Amino acid sequence: MDEIATAHNSVTDQMLKMEEWLAAYEAKLTPLEDRFIRHNLCLCGIPESTAVSDLTSYAMGLFRTLCPDMPADMILLDRVQQVVKARAAPQTTLWDVLLRVHYHHIKEAILRASRTAKELSGVYAQIQIFAEISPTTLAQ
Numbered sequence: 001m002d003e004i005a006t007a008h009n010s011v012t013d014q015m016l017k018m019e020e021w022l023a024a025y026e027a028k029l030t031p032l033e034d035r036f037i038r039h040n041l042c043l044c045g046i047p048e049s050t051a052v053s054d055l056t057s058y059a060m061g062l063f064r065t066l067c068p069d070m071p072a073d074m075i076l077l078d079r080v081q082q083v084v085k086a087r088a089a090p091q092t093t094l095w096d097v098l099l100r101v102h103y104h105h106i107k108e109a110i111l112r113a114s115r116t117a118k119e120l121s122g123v124y125a126q127i128q129i130f131a132e133i134s135p136t137t138l139a140q
Contacts, residue, residue, distance in 0.1 A: 039101050040132030041110065042083070046095040047123065055097055056080045062124050066113040076102035094126065107131075 043059060050058050056077055063075050083096040101107040114129040 039078070039104055039107050041099050041101060041107060042130040042132050043097045043099065044094070044128040044130065045126035046097055047126075048095055050095070050123075052082060055082065055099075058123070059097065059099055062120075062127060063110055065120065065124060066117055067109055070106070070109060074103065074106055076106075078102050098132065 043062070046055070046058065059077060059080055060072075060075060063070075064072065067075075078100040080097060080099040083098050085096070101110065111129065111131055119125070120127060
């Protein structure tokens with residue numbers, strides 16, 4: 001019985017150490033996730049007629065329209081991808097696109113310009129721009 005009790009205590013101690021280790025890494029992971037999506041923007045309302053290969057040029061054109069004074073070489077996009085809709089979501093002819101702007105201050109300038117801009121026309125008429133919010137931020 002002593003051997004079994006000792007082995008049980010050893011396993012229990014190891015489990016407690018692993019739980020502490022996991023909690024420490026979860027605490028480190030949350031800021032890393034938040035930092036990773038810090039530069040993300042979500043563009044909602046892109047016409048489905050826009051080809052996936054043209055999403056980058058479409059976003060660049062939108063940003064140049066919103067911020068005409070910003071140098072074009074400062075607007076760098078690290079990633080542009082279409083957001084897949086859930087099957088239960090209503091199928092519309094508009095896409096949502098998630099993109100990552102390389103420089104945070106450029107992302108902020110784009111958001112500021114989108115809030116103060118007059119209504120856009122043409123292919124950008126239905127576009128809405130949102131800052132991507134971390135799920136962990138919402139949970140807090």
